[in-house]
Amino acid sequence: MKRWLPLLLVPVVAGGLLAVSRRGEDSFTVAEKKTIASLALTALPKLQPDPSNRYGDDPAAAALGATLFFDVRMSGKGNVSCSTCHKLERQFQDDLPRGHGVADTDRRTMPLAGVAYNSWFFWDGHRDSLWSQAITPMEDAREHGGDRAFYAHFMQREFGERYDRIFGPLPDLSSVPEHAGPLGTPAEQAAWRGMTPEQQDGVNRVLANIGKAIEAFERSIMPEQTRFDRFASAIAAGTAPGKDAAFSELEIEGLKLFIGSANCSTCHNGPRFTDGQFHNTGIPPVASLPPDHGRAEGVKLVEADRFNCLGRYSDARAGDCGELRFMAKSGKGLERAFKTPSLRGVAGRPPYMHAGQIATLEDAVAHYANAPAEPKDGSELHAITLTDRGRMALVAFLKTLGG
Amino acid sequence: MSRRLLIVLVAIAILAIAGWQLAMRMFMAAPGDLDLSLSKKSENGLYAVSLAPEQAPIREGPLESFILTVKMANGQPVEVSRIEIAGGMPRHGHGLPTEPRVTAALGDGRYRIEGFKFTMAGWWQIRFTIEAPPGRDEADFNIVL
Numbered sequence: 001m002k003r004w005l006p007l008l009l010v011p012v013v014a015g016g017l018l019a020v021s022r023r024g025e026d027s028f029t030v031a032e033k034k035t036i037a038s039l040a041l042t043a044l045p046k047l048q049p050d051p052s053n054r055y056g057d058d059p060a061a062a063a064l065g066a067t068l069f070f071d072v073r074m075s076g077k078g079n080v081s082c083s084t085c086h087k088l089e090r091q092f093q094d095d096l097p098r099g100h101g102v103a104d105t106d107r108r109t110m111p112l113a114g115v116a117y118n119s120w121f122f123w124d125g126h127r128d129s130l131w132s133q134a135i136t137p138m139e140d141a142r143e144h145g146g147d148r149a150f151y152a153h154f155m156q157r158e159f160g161e162r163y164d165r166i167f168g169p170l171p172d173l174s175s176v177p178e179h180a181g182p183l184g185t186p187a188e189q190a191a192w193r194g195m196t197p198e199q200q201d202g203v204n205r206v207l208a209n210i211g212k213a214i215e216a217f218e219r220s221i222m223p224e225q226t227r228f229d230r231f232a233s234a235i236a237a238g239t240a241p242g243k244d245a246a247f248s249e250l251e252i253e254g255l256k257l258f259i260g261s262a263n264c265s266t267c268h269n270g271p272r273f274t275d276g277q278f279h280n281t282g283i284p285p286v287a288s289l290p291p292d293h294g295r296a297e298g299v300k301l302v303e304a305d306r307f308n309c310l311g312r313y314s315d316a317r318a319g320d321c322g323e324l325r326f327m328a329k330s331g332k333g334l335e336r337a338f339k340t341p342s343l344r345g346v347a348g349r350p351p352y353m354h355a356g357q358i359a360t361l362e363d364a365v366a367h368y369a370n371a372p373a374e375p376k377d378g379s380e381l382h383a384i385t386l387t388d389r390g391r392m393a394l395v396a397f398l399k400t401l402g403g
Numbered sequence: 404m405s406r407r408l409l410i411v412l413v414a415i416a417i418l419a420i421a422g423w424q425l426a427m428r429m430f431m432a433a434p435g436d437l438d439l440s441l442s443k444k445s446e447n448g449l450y451a452v453s454l455a456p457e458q459a460p461i462r463e464g465p466l467e468s469f470i471l472t473v474k475m476a477n478g479q480p481v482e483v484s485r486i487e488i489a490g491g492m493p494r495h496g497h498g499l500p501t502e503p504r505v506t507a508a509l510g511d512g513r514y515r516i517e518g519f520k521f522t523m524a525g526w527w528q529i530r531f532t533i534e535a536p537p538g539r540d541e542a543d544f545n546i547v548l
């Protein structure tokens with residue numbers, strides 16, 4: 001009987017392998033089908049109003065926001081608009097490792113499909129609404145390079161009537177300096193300090209309203225149907241996917257890995273393929289850039305932001321600001337943690353990661369296969385074993401997400 | 404068919420199923436024998452603690468709040484001086500993505516705790532450390548999404 005014992009391992013392994021490797025549309029387990037359905041665009045809920053922006057669903061505000069988004073006059077030198085970096089025809093990003101406006105920035109331009117579903121904005125979540133996000137690059141010397149007083153005068157000059165109709169009358173700007181702001185050049189800062197609190201408040205409110213109009217526009221930027229979504233709908237309905245939606249063996253293998261043993265869908269979950277949270281995945285910093293602490297710094301910045309959900313320019317009641325009030329401010333998970341990017345359209349927009357550290361999709365997948373030691377604090381990644389074919393399969397699957 | 408062969412075949416079948424189960428279990432987020440009860444004695448038996456979601460079922464994504472009820476073994480409500488909240492996903496090695504805290508003492512040993520957020524499917528663990536005149540004690544709850 002002893003000689004039989006090793007042979008008994010064969011069915012154990014075979015049973016295990018069978019569980020891992022069943023393919024074909026009808027061979028997804030019930031749990032897999034449920035996960036696949038949860039990733040499909042049909043699972044995307046209706047976009048909820050943003051309580052901090054009462055103009056968020058106002059069509060006139062959205063129209064003004066669309067105009068502003070593409071208007072290069074919205075900058076210090078008249079040569080940068082939001083769309084300089086967020087290009088409409090390029091998934092609202094720029095294909096660069098790091099965004100470039102007036103000068104080079106330190107992080108990669110983020111694509112904007114479905115952006116309004118986020119609770120936190122930027123790679124480190126240092127803003128908590130789309131409107132407070134929008135005014136940040138406007139005042140950044142390396143992006144739009146403008147100042148607060150300039151934007152208020154600009155609105156009055158170019159869009160005064162439209163502004164009044166949406167937000168009510170502009171404040172009296174007659175004695176507000178042409179250029180002034182708390183974040184600008186020393187001269188602009190001095191001019192800002194010379195203004196009365198009422199003047200400052202008036203200008204702040206115009207700035208916030210510009211952001212609110214831009215948010216109203218951005219709320220319409222939605223992810224598009226992909227081949228994966230057509231495949232997933234068929235799986236959910238229990239029908240055979242139509243011709244162009246049918247997955248190859250390799251794509252099915254990739255999907256199974258993604259939602260199974262490769263653990264990708266723990267973080268890249270839901271119809272946008274992101275949990276909207278911050279994780280340190282051991283992406284090495286770029287040596288030539290200043291240290292980037294990711295979320296550890298982001299929590300401090302958003303808490304100090306006077307345009308946040310709890311601030312005076314927000315339309316929300318404190319009860320609506322749960323994300324900010326219950327934000328995790330300490331703990332080991334914050335250092336070099338960055339926001340999980342959506343993977344929709346990912347194949348069409350290299351390079352990858354928060355500072356464009358990884359050039360190709362193949363290398364992005366390889367990063368997970370040989371998770372490197374994290375330079376500082378712990379990476380959250382668990383070692384996963386991927387064969388060459390497994391890596392190819394994951395890449396093939398990611399390509400079904402459009403792009 | 405010899406009796407011996409039959410035994411072997413049955414053994415093979417059983418082991419194949421075991422192998423299958425083992426492989427599936429490796430992907431599962433939670434161990435099968437997890438204690439999912441939402442009412443229990445605290446670790447050192449000081450308190451009877453129960454946890455009730457204010458909105459059931461618990462959802463993946465949005466902020467969630469719970470009512471934590473702390474009583475003595477004899478049912479007498481406990482006036483708590485402090486409740487510490489910790490937790491995370493043991494299988495993923497990360498903590499809670501938010502900092503939930505007590506926002507209201509509702510009386511009768513009931514406390515509202517707001518600001519939980521379950522950002523992924525799987526096994527979550529929440530630990531309440533309760534400080535009250537009878538002493539300091541802990542209670543762990545498991546939640547599977």
Ligand SMILES: [Cu+2]
Pocket residue numbers: 266492495497523525
């Ligand atoms: Cu997790």
